[in-house]
Amino acid sequence: MKRGMAFYAQLGFTLFVCAFLIVPVILSILAGVTVNYLSCIQSGFTLRWVYAVWDGYRDTVFLSIGISLACLAGTLILGIPAAYALAKRQNALSRAIEELLVMPVAVPGLATALALIVTYGGFGGFRTSWVFILVGHILFTLPFMVCSVLAVLSAIDLKTLEEGAASLGASFRQRFFHVVLPNCRGGILAGSLMVVTLSMGEFNMTWLLHTPLTKTLPVGLADAYASLRLEIGSAYTLVFFLMIVPLLVALQWLGQARPTKFVADDE
């Protein structure tokens, strides 16, 4: 009986926390499709605000998708070879490099962005192009790709696999592309989803790195929240949710599939 009480008290608390996180999301989705949020849902549903957002801020959606895909390409090219090298050499130096690579996550985006501006702000063409934002995003997301791939590479028996392939005459290139890469598919996929999701939502750095011609989705959101009516801000947020939810669902699905594979190696 006493245990039952404790169970329901904790369940109630957990439900309250869930409500705290989810209710505002639902409210904002509703606000984005109602005619007038002040007079509640009775005023009826409309897609007017969504269309208004699409008209005014379409470019930010495309720029964000473009940057996040370019960021993914960048982190794949830079991150996978680095993770492989770090997995092969487990010594003090490789741990120090790992520590350094994770720094952009620890240092606030504002500081990194300022550092980039005071160093490269003078290169006009570079400063005003979207590549400037891309550089910031790659810095911030690279650690997630490296850690994700490194986790898988340290969990599998890389040495035996590679030696096996080498003894059958496989060159380094063949081993890398046909043995190493297929074996860390899971880590690459998880890292990729993380990179795209983070790049899509990055604001702290992007707000300082952007120019009027290179506005990303979160920058546009900040604009809309500051200057437009609540319904448009909500509709814009709805557009952002539509883009990010599939990525989050995929991430959670991967996250659930993963522990069963990793638990044994943790011991």
Place this chain on the structure above:
Amino acid sequence: MSRDSSRLTYLLLPAGIFFGAFFLLPLAQLFHIGLTGKAGWGAYTAILTDRNYFSSLISTLGLAAITTLVTLIVSGLAGVFLQRNRFPGNGALVAMLTFPLAFPGVVIGFMVIMLAGRQGLIGDISRFLTGDKIVFAYSMAGLFMGYVYFSIPRTILTVMAAAEKLDPRLEEAARSLGASTWHVAVDVIIPGLKPAFISAGAICFATAMGAFGTAFTLATRINVLPMVIYTEFTLEANIAMAAALSFVLGAVTWVVLAVARTAAGSTVAAAG
């Protein structure tokens, strides 16, 4: 052997060059720019000597500390509960608690406005109940709510993963020896979760120190360091001061994370 290691160096090189050119070099430049202002080295001590900067440092540290404490209590209670009790809908609750993980700070700020803003839910409910409309989104309290909002999804998975590894036999032993639920929690569960609390708490703390988007959406008048840096940079055009302050902010958050990682690591080693 040497061919092998030169190959590994060569594989690390692209990431290394990118990192050096766009992170280490800019950080060094940031440090240098911080020295070029009127104050010279004083820019780096101004955060302690200037009353305004010092007060924003204290409020930023305080806000980050309270956010971390509240988040750990909330995530600890909900996380251990969800890990221990399997019931229909459990997975859906976990999904809801981790869903806002990828929301940018600006969106979190907007969520706070939806709850506690001028047209917010809390205001409506309080007006219905007491006749007074409670609006606190555009203040430190609103910022605190936003920080707890984005910290919960970041910590709950770590807590749940650690709770999964706790040995239930320890709790049973404590119970059979007559320990109350409270004592089991304080003497068995919390010490067992300590490494997870340290590492999750450090991430909470560092994120709350450096977060900018939420404060930016809620109000420019909230006195926290990232807002001060932003104001110095854009409105005052005091680039040297902005550089010095952000270098100090970056150093503080990095040190907090590094210390916590060492502490959590050594606790794990000591336990094992």
